[in-house]
Amino acid sequence: MATTSPNLPEARPQAAPPTSWFNTRRGRVVIENLTAYLFLLPAGMLIFLFGIFPVGFAFYVSLNRWRRFPESYEGLGNYTRSLGDFAYVLFFWLAIGALIYAAVLLVRFWRERGFGRTWLLLVPAVLNVGALLLFTRWFFMLLPVVLDIPQRVRGQERVPGLFVNELFASFRVAEVSDAGNLALLSILAASVASVIFLRFIRSDDSARALIDLMLAAFFVAAGVLVIQLTATAISATIEAARGEGTELPIWSQVILISGGFTLVAAAFVLWRKAIAQHDGRHFALLGAAALALLVGGYLLVAELPQALANADETLLHSFGITVMFVIGTVPLQLAAGLGLAYLLFQNIKGKSFFRIVYFLPYITPFVATSVVFKILFSHRETSPINQFFGFLGIPPQAWLLQPTGIFELIFGPNIPDWLAGPSLALVVIMLYTVWTYIGYDTVVFLAGLGNISMELYEAARIDGASSWAIFRYITLPLLSPTTFFLSLIAIIGTFKAFTQVWIMRFPASANSVDTTSVYIFETVRANTNLGYGSAMAFVLFGIILALTVFQNRLMGRKVFYG
Structure with a gap:
């Protein structure tokens, strides 16, 4: 029988160790969030440095007269030089689009949350957007001063620390310093307001609500600023024309074309x-x-032709060449890639070998294959293609030196210019582009065909479906996501085509093969006009973006995902 000693002292309960704030539930959540953001920080920095900042800087350059160094503010001058008065219409609708999107965001916010205390977060949202705009203003006021350092140190004695001293002196310029102080105060005010309102309005999605309102406020600010920029540019142009004794119907063109x-x-x-x-x-x-x-x-x-009357004719001509280049390459390479993929998907010998052979043109350097095509399609009578055509009884062609449209060569010079078609030189470059990308499209289509269940084919054959019916009603619909993806990247890629055109072009036919990308590069290289080149690049970017959105709207509804 167990006995207990009455003389043993009772054990005293030990005091709980002091807990820090980081051991609480809220502290652990904060630590986890900070850890996640630290892991995302390198990726965010890379996206900003190599994605967002170059686009913003290019837009800033496009608003200035900029050769080797920034010279003067031009506003929309570079855009009107490239597109004429139609640039005002585009920027007007860009501003209207930003305001409409902001209204859509606010309506969506109201439908999800109704009217309540959450709308008070609009105050810190506006302050945060204002701080962002003031910081951007300070940065782009500082940037020209920093970029002007080589001009300021010219003629001075080269001593150690000269550039560093000038760099720090750039921050002390009166206008830059005042703008920086204002931006710093706005950032502090926005941060304090955000913390106070988030603590006052406690909900599970208060941070998400603040971000949504900040996004809406940003688009409102962007729309207002673009409208102000457009109105200022239009007023300055009209006043300059009145000083010369002429009247410009810019506002009427904006209203009529927008209404149209x-x-x-x-x-x-x-x-x-x-x-x-x-x-x-x-x-x-x-x-x-x-x-x-x-x-x-x-x-x-x-009214559009009148608005484009003062546009850069060479730029508009390059747009036409680019459109012909897209129309002549994208459908052909997709159709050929799909046909080859469908053949290679069958049970034939040497499928792996043919896959490698068809994919080789895509992985071979463009420079090497472009030079090979340049030799094959040489204008000399001894070139391989001319010798082959001579064997068929066709006279030798100038190929890459021929600026005449292909339909004009076939049907004679009496057809209208708009029916002349792409030049023979451009057709050769189209053939090279199709040859290059067929292998890539074939491999991607093969991957899409591999994702289609074989049971569907077996069921169709049992029902007596023909090979064409199986391809038309089973293969094509189930390949629509793959086709949509390939057509999207093909259109974007061909609109930006540069390498093969630049290598295979000749001065004799340059006017008939220069796409927009080549013309932009030539403008920057020959004239060192970075502002105008950036403006044209943004015009091309806008066209590609508009076509991408249109393609998503038009083809996205017809994509069948199973």
Whole structure:
């Protein structure tokens, strides 16, 4: 029987060790969030340094007269030089689009959260956006001063620390210093306001709500600034024209062209509703209304040629060449890639070998293969292609030296210029581009074909479907995501085509093969006009972005994901 000693002292409970704030639940959440952001910091810095900052800096350069160094502020001058008065229309609608998107964000915010205390977060959101804009203003006020250091030190004695001293002196320039102090105060005020309002409005998604309101406030500010920039540029242009005794109908062009495109968009919406109608009377009414809007929009858009009258004709010509280049390469390379992939997907011998052979042109350096094509399509009679054509009884061609349109060569010089088609030199470059990218498209299509279940093919064969029916109703719909992806990157890539065009072009045919990218590079290289080159690059970027959005809207609805 166990006994206990009555003389043993009782054990006293030990005091709990002191807990720090980091051991609490909230502290652990903060530590986890900070750790996650630290892991994301290198990626964020890379995205900012090599993605966001170059775009912002290029836009800043496009607003200035900039050769080797910034010279003077031009506003929209570089854009009007490239697109004429149509640039005002584009920037006007860019501002309107930003304001509309901000309104959409606010309406979405209201539908998700209603009217409540969460809307008070609009105060720190506006302060944060204001701080961001003031910081951006300070940065771009400092940037020209820093870039002007080589001019300021010219003629001075080269001593150690000269550049560093000038760099620190740039921060002490009166205007830069005042802008920096104002930006610093705004950042502090925005930070304090954010902390106070987030502690006052405690909810699970208060931080997300603040970010949403900041995004809406940013687009409102961007829209207002772009409208101010556009209105200032239009007023300055009109005043300059009045000083010369002429009147410019810029505002009327902006209003008429904007109204025309609005009517065309409304006609498109009505037509989509019309084709969805099952009643013939409703279809006829909606179709007639769409046709009337389309005619009215066309009459208003007729102001477009006048707005483009002062545009850079060479730039517009390069846009036409780029469009022909896209039309002549993208459909052909996609169709050929799909056909080869479908053949290689069958049970044939040597599939792996053929896959490697077709993929080789894509992985071979463009410079090497472009030079090979340049030799094959030489204008000499002894070139391989001319010898082959001579064997067929066709006279030798100038190929890369021929600026004449291919249809004009076939049907004679009596056809209209707009029916002449791409030059023979551009056709050769198109063939090279198609040859290069067929292998890539084939490999991607093969991957898409491999994701289609074989049970679907077996069921179709049991039902008696022919090979064409299987391809038309099973393969093509299930390959639509792959086709959409390839067409998207192909259009973007061909609009930016540069390497093969630059290598294979000759001065004799340069005017008929120079795409927009080549013309931009030539402008910057020959004239060192960085401001104008940046403006043209942004115009090309806007066209690619608009086509991408249009393609997503048009083809995205037809993509079948299974």
